[in-house]
Amino acid sequence: MANGDGEVVGFDNVGLRYGTGKEVLSDVSFTLFPGSFYFLTGASGAGKTSLLKLLYLSQRPSRGQIRMFGTDVITLPRARLPGFRRRLGVVFQDFRLVPHLSAYDNVALPLRVAGVPEADLERPVTDMLDWVGLSHRSDARPATLSGGEQQRVAIARAVIGRPDMLLADEPTGNVDPEMAVKLLRLFEALNRLGTTVVVATHDLHLLKKVPASMIMRLDKGRLSDPTGVLRYPPKPQADRRTGDDRAEDLQE
């Protein structure tokens, strides 16, 4: 398996179970490379969200090894995990916006937590809200935003810090097709700047929109490899199979 050089994330025989239940992830092994774009697909309950939880360091695996940015995060002292989390951008399936903060403050939160001075916040936060089409709602609380608007705020919050790795759980589930494409363009733009992107989705049409992406598929907690990316790890941006081809592979 990968030794950690040139990888963003490495999973070796990872298993995850909650409590004493059966494993929701079994023998998961893969490597994510810098600057690559991955779709994580699978039916509902296949384990996509559990795998993302391991990736955004909200859960420790029951077994196996996980390396992130060249460090074994399983044995890493808890106090060092925040430094790793700040290198990640996460779009949660349920958005997880702070309910009593405005859209502006929710988007600014990762930068504030990272200690960015207030004077340096306004421009990027305003630009980001403008880009996701919510500049006119910057003072609105999440409860007054529609599902799609909340999702766009969640995405803006995830990408504002220009993370090394972006993890998105069904990020286009509540937006119209036009906005979905727009958001994917944002992810691609980040990806071109070197951010590794992992998008969990069961919407196979999305795969066509990002031709350079690679696919990981989960089935009952086990990872399969429809595009060969796990067996033949690509160089960054190397896999150029068309989205149409890969979507057809999956539908088969």
Added chain:
Amino acid sequence: MKKPPVISRAINRGLAPFRGAPAQELVPQARLAGPMPWVIAIMVVLTVVATAAGLALTNLAGGARAELAGGATVQIIEAEPKERNRQAEAALDVLVEFPEVEGLRRVPPEEVAALLEPWLGTGFNGEAVPIPALIDLRFRGDATPDKLRRLRAALSDVAPDARIDAQSSWLRPVFSAIASLQWLALALVVLLSLTSAAAVFLAARSALGNNRETIEIVHLLGGTDQQIARVFQRSVGFDASLGAAAGLLLGMVAVLVLGQQFAQLDSGMVANGGLGWLDWLAVAMVPLAAVALAMATARLTVLFALRKML
């Protein structure tokens, strides 16, 4: 399509502090709508009153003890007035020469009559009801059993009917009661502090439960335990300060009113029971201690809860 905005400036990814108004806004301030200020206010009122009472009792006991420790009373218990008067005068002559006696005075018959008036009424006949002659004396230092024994020996020839009692001996039950009250006040202060800590602990846990989602979000965005705990600590500290200020004000009013009530008793016993400036300073420390306790409890509660998260 418009180019996506991406911050060109490198983000500071150190573990920098998260402070100021934006940090405070993370936890909605309940102000007076939450239980914390009221819990703290009630606890501070009770603790201020208990502390003030304990200190007043300490002063009262200390003053009375100092006043009575060296005092003794000589009673000439003789039914025949002339002989009683003779023995009293002879005793005074001996006592004046006694080296360990610092001061003495014969209690005038009118004063003795006034002391007995509640029991015997006015205008009683001194011959019908024999009243002992009384001499108040003060030793240099405490009235020890050894000094009393030597004094008895010195008086036995000139005033065989003299009876000498240390004033502290007949006040011993009073001192014992005061000491019990002091312990009671101390126990009340300790119990109230523990109750305050428990109430603050529960209030902090409740606030934590109400804001668990926010905490988890900040945690997942890379917030450190210290950052999150500091936000909660300051929030609880603010609420606790409101309550403590109100509690101190009410407690002080209660103490002053009680003090005036006792002052009106015009009794020698309570004359020493006032509070000095050091005592007031100690009372003023109660709300500060309550706020510090609230903040420490909130911090530890949040840190403990966060440690359960990865």
